[in-house]
Amino acid sequence: MGDNRLMIKVTVNDRLYELQVDPELRLVDLLRDELGLTGTKEGCGKGECGACTIIMNGKTVNSCMVLAFQADGSEILTIEGMGDGEELHPIQEAFIRQGAVQCGYCTPGMVLSAKAILDKNPNPSEEEIRKGISGNLCRCTGYQKIVDAIKDAAEVMGGGGDER
């Protein structure tokens, strides 16, 4: 360690970081251990559970499946970057409103996958939602409330009449 460190530049939640990273450091470790962004969770380390999902250059990725130095030059959004300061993002509000949060460990990844779904299609079908969250495991609620929350968020964000 030490000698082989690589210099990278990454933008995380609109903030530019210039960092020296160990080549064996994974992106999830960089975010959590070095940048203190512990909202990104690790559940399996093998891309199976999606708890470590972040949005990288506009696409969801498992941050346990990326080496930190591979993220050089990229733009990253983590759960800490959702919403606007104190204001929650409509997806986060919908998750609370629909009871889509139980133990909460899948929630950050789930919210980011939801964002990717709605960024691609503001009016997704139930099937598109289910496919969109198929890389995120939840062990508590089952998926129905999460699907409901994403539908709810789509309505709110699309300005549809349903105010609730």
Next chain:
Amino acid sequence: MGIIGFTSRRLNEALQYLHQYGDETTIIAGGTDVLVKYHERLDELHRVLNIWQLEELKSIRIINDQIEVGSLVTHTQLEDSTIIQQNAPLLAEAAGSVGSPQIRNRGTIGGNVANASPAGDTLTPLLALDASVKFVSLDRGEKVVSLEEFLVGPGRHIMKKDELITALIFPIPKDNTVGAFVKLGYRKALAISTVNAAIMLGLQGNLIEDCRIALGAVAPTTKRAKLVEELLQGQDVTKSNTFEILGQLEKDIAPISDIRGSQQYRTDIARELVTQGLQKIVNKEVGRSGR
């Protein structure tokens, strides 16, 4: 001590790196195979060459009568590509069945080929599309080898350690061809195929003029079912005795028993999947689509 990482931003730079250090280098693109294989033992790697930033390998193009897919094209790109959807919908479907959105956003077609898994989901459609692999080294230049010859065993291929896959190439299917991809896994998402199958049929009316059937996870490599392909030629795809020919499939394959299925189960499923694939074609649930 410690592993050495390097990011190449140009193909030539990557080839020079492999020329010098190929023997001790692990190539990483999307990382969805490498980081699973080396989970919790990344320190055992020596050199890691990151090729994710090689922009020149990220496009899908039509060149004359062929389609060239850059090796760093992701599964998501394949799934969403108009060129692939119109000319090889079975490849788009296969790509869309891999892993999860997160995996498809990182996993590349070149990685799927280099990983050479007998269950690789894009490998069966590529075989059915009669694809070739283009790979390059610094001192021996470019080679194009059929995928069938490229794959030699589970996780094994003919490439040397200083070579890098740059593209997959396949002829644009003729207008009278129809393809289908069928997969069985334990879940809809994040399941390695227990068996998968890809079929390309050239039809003259209902008669099979030309036929390629590729199967995954039933032999040391994904492979063509050449005996059955031959038997199917000239048969009427709507007739039930055509489907009886699929009973011969077991002569084309050599499945093993493992956690995903026994030898017998895989043999039965292979037949079932090819049957379903042909039925999809007969029922026009799939298409040469577009044109």
Next chain:
Amino acid sequence: MKGNIVGHSVPKVDAKAKVTGKALYATDLYMEDMLYMQVLRAPYAHAVIRKIDLAQALAVPGIVRIITKEDLPGLKNHGLIFKDQPALVGIGEKVRFTGDTLAIVIGESNIQVRKAIKKIKVEYDKLEVITDPLRAMEEDAVTIHTAGNIVCTHKLDKGDIVRGFMEADLIVYNEFKTQHVEHITLQPDAGLATLEEDDTICIWAATQWLHDTRVDVAQAMGLPVEKIRIIQPAIGGAFGKREDIIAQLHLAIAVREVKRPVKTIYSREESIIATSKRHPMIFRFRTGVKKDGTLTAWEATVIGDTGAYASSGPAVVHKGLYHCTGPYDCPNVRGVAYTVYTNNTYAGAMRGFGATQTAFAYESQMDIIAEKLGINPIELRLKNAYQVGSTTPNGQKLYASVGVKETIIKAVEAFERLGGVIR
């Protein structure tokens, strides 16, 4: 009086912290001067440990301390019902499953600790590995614990089973088996411990039973209960798994030795190897029934594989037995349940606590009976379903609020509404 809680949808108290990623789980705790801990697990599922060589592991840079049983001769066993589980297995002692711990390794970084663990050399003598509870119950099977392989036996006797079978027109016998199930709490097992100035050990780790964990850690270490403090961070799933002590005791031992904050995070594989499972059970049911479908007798043998340690096993397997007829009334019931040690990963509580396994068996048995009698399986169930006045196999009289029939009818309606066809 009208409030704003009952009858209203109230947001979860910690939902906002969880959707913003601010909720702190044990995995998310960091402290200055913090060390990392991992443990060396058993090299074989049943063996006597002869030698543990730490020399090469101690030479790995960054390793602060490696603790073995030899450092803690007074360490006592722990466990939810029986104190049969050791936090550390020493020289001359037995490992009973591949999750048993031989050494606690503490170092400056997780990577260093993992490297050191690979360099510990263990010599051991293999014993017969028993993975089948039926083998464990045989006379000549090696005993996993000194008192024998049957942890406990529970019995059930209601009515007159002999008369019940005499009244039957049909007797149906079947054997059913269920498998291990892993909880896969999405948050891997993890924890952090600190040593306060007054020597109080503070442990942050997900647990379902703070007070039991506290008392058990204290008694194992021979410390007064006041010297152990358990602080509950956000829990990333539990489902029964986190009733057992997982990392708490190792963390307490570690922090007491190194006097610096110690953190551990299990890999998913380690969590699957080392922590509790849903009990696999074998059910042997002999059921007597009249031609019209009325149950007359139900004889049950239940064998629950609790693995290397009892955990909640005695209670779980017992419950598996007294639910043997499910929600169906049978006047004559006799049963026996054996909770059995094997060299499998220990089994404990998981959602349903023994009742889920039994449901698979009795519902299958009911379907088989319906088929043999040529009766519609729903009718068979409605005919025998509990109602007010029914008595359960363990003699509990149901005097109010028995909704089984209503539930079955509503379920059938819902099934048909969704396009299901009942043959």
